[in-house]
Amino acid sequence: MNENAAVYFVDRHLDEGRAAKTAFREADGAQRSLTYGALAEQAARFGGALERHGVRREERVAMIVRDQIEFPVVFWGALKAGAIPVPLNTLLSASVYETILNDSRASILVVSEQLWDTVKPAIDGNRFLRAVVVIGEARDCDGKECVSFDAFMDGAHPVETVDAHGDELAFWLYSSGSTGVPKGVRHVHSSLKATSDTFGAQVLGICEDDTVFSAAKLFFAYGLGNGMSFPMSVGATTILFGGRPTPDAVFDILAREKPTIFCGVPTLYAALVAAQEKAGTAPVHCVRLCTSAGEALPRDIGERWEKLWAAEIVDGVGSTEMLHIFLSNRPGDIAYGTSGIAVPGYEVRLVDEHDEDVAEGDVGELLVRGPSSAEGYWNRRSKSMSTFQGHWTRTGDKYERTKDGRFVYCGRTDDMFKVSGIWVSPFEVEQALVEYPGILEAAVVARADDKDLIKPAAFIVLKEGAEIDTDALKEHVKAKIGMWKYPRWVSVVDELPKTATGKIQRFKLRTPEPAE
Structure with missing residues (x-):
């Protein structure tokens, strides 16, 4: 059986009659949309364009792409061709892009034209890139092949989705760099479905009728699940927004696009609550459920949000290494100020400095095991060995467990004192x-x-x-x-x-x- 993730998330929808269903809709710019059928066709052609440019299996395709309809085309197209898409943070500096592009040794770079001025200095001396694809007008790449996305796709023959094992490397994500230089985290094909079957299905309860808006962007693990793998697992629709999610922009999207699931981060929820309280009016929305991750959600923010919006925030903790949330509150069972309990399919432990389980109420480091653990870090063997220990992954987070079994965040291991x-x-x-x-x-x-x-x-x-x-x-x-x-x-x-x-x-x- 072909366990390439693109079979489940893209190809399957054609057989199940969703070719005409909208998969992605942009909330900014020209407000373009992409059906599941068009996604399958364009992703297959992008895979063909990669092959035409000599991209071999397991070569990296770097993506510095805003949240726009080309993102899923490039990501799934690379998987269809057996290449490794590497979505990168769109807010980095040229020097960090230079480091990551050299570290990943990507042979193709796809970049949104709005980001070109920042990215250009990072590619000038790169000796691995064979071509740069600009979503927009082509630019001068000082000797490298540089083409527009449309020209890159023009005339490309669609590929059949290559056979892949579930344990085969599928894509990389670079860690957010909260403690230093980002690290390349390597994920396998089966991990995308694993997070959809666990958090997506059993906690979020996402269904085909849902419309999702994730202010958290697609380039990192939390946003990738919110805005792509979870909705695509059930044939739902995602609202894409390439701009900065200011309170005004988010309010407008929630009122105009009417998403039923909203995914944010604590910083944004705090800003939205403050703006809504200042406005003194009831928010206009159709949101039935919200999620939060990235940092622990303060209890006060969660309670004030729910009072204003009449919609719960399911706060949880995940990591780039585990791909998405593995410890979470549940709809109808929210305790703001806590990270809830283990997501079905995952196990967690709290251990002391000797890796012995700590007593109830004591602080310990959180360890997790589950089906979406990364294969390891790229070029970081020592760090891989210290983080991925057998079935268990060290999160670097300190927690305590309450009498009712909930987990309360205390801080990063390096932040505790x-x-x-x-x-x-x-x-x-x-x-x-x-x-x-x-x-x-x-x-x-x-x-x-x-x-x-x-x-x-x-x-x-x-x-x-x-x-x-x-x-x-x-x-x-x-x-x-x-x-x-x-x-x-x-x-x-x-x-x-x-x-x-x-x-x-x-x-x-x-x-x-x-x-x-």
Whole structure:
């Protein structure tokens, strides 16, 4: 049996009568759409165009592509031809693109024309790329073949979907780089269906009648599941938006496109709640369910959202290494401020520094095993061995388990610290901070005082027009979570450093400052 993921997610829909069903619809630009039938035809022709350009099986096809209808064509077309699509973050700098393109040794690059000025310097000295395909008008590539997407596709003969084993490498994703340089994470064909059969079907409950809008982009694991594999597993429709998901843009899409499932990240939910509360009107939408991942969702934001929108946010935790969410709340069983329980098909453990299971209520590192674990990192053998240990994958997240079996996020392993000999969870302090009036976002890191003792330091983003009394804020945190956990330093900043997936880059906030 052919276990190429394109058979299940693309070809199958033609046999099941969905050729005329809209698979993707753009919410910006020309607002183009793509049916399942057109996707199958165009993906097959893209695979043929790759073969015509000499792309062999398992060669990498880098994608610096916005959320637009060419994204699924390129991704599935590469899989059909047996090539390895490598979607990349569309918000990186030229120097990072240069590093990744050289690391992956991609032979073909597909890039959206809006990103050309940033990408161009990254390809000038690249010796692996044979061709650059621009979605838009062709550009000058200084000696490399550079063609428009239309010209690349013109006259290409469609390929039959190549036979592939479920354990065969299918695509790569580069990690978000929340702690440093992105790493190439290699996934196999069976992982896409595994996440659809578990979180997509058994937690999200997605069905053919759903329309999905994911503000989280397709280039990273969370967005790839939300906006492509989950809806395509059931023949649903996805709304694509290539622009920046500002509150105004999201409000417009939710009212105009009427998605039934909305997928966001905590930063965006906080901004949407603040904007809606300021507007003082009821939101216009058809959303029945929301999801959140990337960072843990603060309890206060979840509760305020549900009050405003009458739609639950299913908050969970996933990773690039596990492809999507493996620990989650469930519709009808939401406990905001927690990450819920293991998704069906996955097992989790909390372990101490000796890999022994910790007691209930104690903090431990989260380990997970399940059907979507990555095959490993590219060119990072030592890191692969330390992360992927047999059936178990180390997440690098610290959690505690409550009496009712729910898991509460405490922070990244590198972010946890002790105050007066007691572990402090940055996320717990951050939750207390954002519950204070006037605070939109918060991040907490460890800092040494004048006696070289470790204490919490907070960075806060204020709501528009808000002012803050830092002494009153500290007293609020003391009353909420404990005398020793309050931030000794409070810095007001315009924004917090984040990855494109919404994860706070706390390591960028650890620069020492003079003790107060």
